[in-house]
Amino acid sequence: MKILVFGGSFDPVHKGHIAMFKKALQVVKPDVAHIVPAYHSPFKDKSPTPFKLRMQMAKAAFGPLSKKIVFDDYELKCGGKTYSYQLVKYLQQRYENAEIYLLVGTDCLNDLHKWKNPQYIFKNAVVVAGKRRGYTENKADFKHIFLPGSFPKMSSTRARAHILASGAIPEDKITPAVAEVIVKNDLYGLQVHRWLKEHLKPNRYLHSVNVAELCALLSDIYEVPIEKAVQAGILHDTGKALSGPELIDFCKKHRIKVPYFEDMCRCEPLLLHSYVSAWLAKHEFAVKDKEVLLAISEHTLGSLQMSTLSKILFVADISSKDRKYKDAFVIRTLAVQDLEKALLYAANRKLWFTIDSQKWLCPVGIELWNHLVKCTA
Structure with missing residues (x-):
């Protein structure tokens, strides 16, 4: 059974996230895909945007792409910083004999060795990476798949900064469904x-x-x-x-x-x-x-x-x-x-x-x- 998992702060979800996840669905062809919003990313300050609203944005963005998606509140239930190797363990316990595919951007790919317990990830999951434009490929000594093509160089940080600076939603980065959640809740x-x-x-x-x-x-x-x-x-x-x-x-x-x-x-x-x-x-x-x-x-x-x-x-x-x-x-x-x-x-x-x-x-x-x-x- 193939399990595709995509975790992130999703603060907010942008079109780069959506494009990469959509391509991963086509390439991996998973039996089920888990979208896992972070409660508190190990690499960032805790988001002031409530988990509930980030989950709403994730559902608005990814929901139309497949009926095989599980919007997973695993990290909310953990209630603190959660590491990717723990997420892999959780999925192994949930699905017997699962093939786990961990979707990341290439900005994360080169830093995977610095993550908590990286060898566990490399041993028990296949890393699926989407290349951002301008990425220079480094040799990776673990199981990985590069998605074909390249993906827009977007970041949630810049989307938030754009909204705070202008008071407007950047339509080239944010879908109307996600924008609706942002506007309704006065975010960013x-x-x-x-x-x-x-x-x-x-x-x-x-x-x-x-x-x-x-x-x-x-x-x-x-x-x-x-x-x-x-x-x-x-x-x-x-x-x-x-x-x-x-x-x-x-x-x-x-x-x-x-x-x-x-x-x-x-x-x-x-x-x-x-x-x-x-x-x-x-x-x-x-x-x-x-x-x-x-x-x-x-x-x-x-x-x-x-x-x-x-x-x-x-x-x-x-x-x-x-x-x-x-x-x-x-x-x-x-x-x-x-x-x-x-x-x-x-x-x-x-x-x-x-x-x-x-x-x-x-x-x-x-x-x-x-x-x-x-x-x-």
């Missing part, structure tokens, strides 16, 4: 976009989307996790929902620590929005990542010890494609070539904008400028 930041549309002016909302998209682009270049960059970008201006006096009251009420607070309240209270945005990200949108929160709080004035993420957001905020002044294009062009030069140029432009507007110069911005100049001297 759709609720963030609804809040932003309700609280920000249309041009400010558009700016937030554009900043998130530029952050995504720069995160690839400078090797920052894309979801962190997009999260910082889309939430960076939530504090702009409040007026100057409201920002002052908000900071006092919630005891938000702000440098030069009294001067800022008297001279330029709108600068408080960065710190309020970080507070809202943490308390309204449950952002726990300290680096993301710090980047949001620093996106207007900067700091002397900015992380790469903070630099990306600082630059993206002043140079997103909705910014129409000529220097925005210069900074944006610099940003994809040299982030440090783009940061220096952006800090320079911010200071000159402030001086030309005859506004108060916050010492934090001056300190940043002197620090950057000293570092390049």
